[in-house]
Each structure stands twice: as C-alpha cells, then as structure tokens.
Amino acid sequence: MLFALSEPLRLNMVRMLAEQGETDSIDLGPELPRSTLTHHTSLLRESGVVFVRAEGRKCMIRLREDDLEARFPGLLGTVLTGYESPDDDRGEAGA
8 A cells, every 4th residue: 555655646646535535537637548547546546545436437546544444554644634636735844
C-alpha cells in the first residue's frame, strides 16, 4: 500500500477519490494517456487501495476506505493529511 501511495500522481488520485467518492477513471487524469492512467489505476487496485468495477464503457473506481481502516487504522488519513497537492497554495510553505 505504501508503495502505491509513494507516487505523487497516484497519491493525488487517491486524494480525489477520498474527496469525491466513486469516480470514472478518466476523471482522475483526463490529461493523461490512457495507458498511463491504466497503469496507475491497476497498481492501486492490485495493492488493495481501490475497488474497480465496470459500468458499461466506464471504469468506476472507489477507495476501499473501510477495508484500509480495518487493516491499517489511521494510515490513509495520516498520509492524505500530510500530502499537499500541486494545487495547494505554495506561498504558505515559506510562512
């Protein structure tokens, strides 16, 4: 799990899932090539961080919050709390 969350792109994807709930995989990285998006979502799925289901042509992804909390209490929340996304205000770091 920690390896899956060690990559900033995947960590940002998990953060988006935590905020938005179940999401179409395309919405997690609309600017990314499909092969790159598939690679990262597959790694998150294989590591047990997300659950993936097909819905027609969509690939719906949701965070396995309950499972992760049961197995690693507090870890996901701690990782997400400590993560500063690229969209966050960088001016606060120097304050």
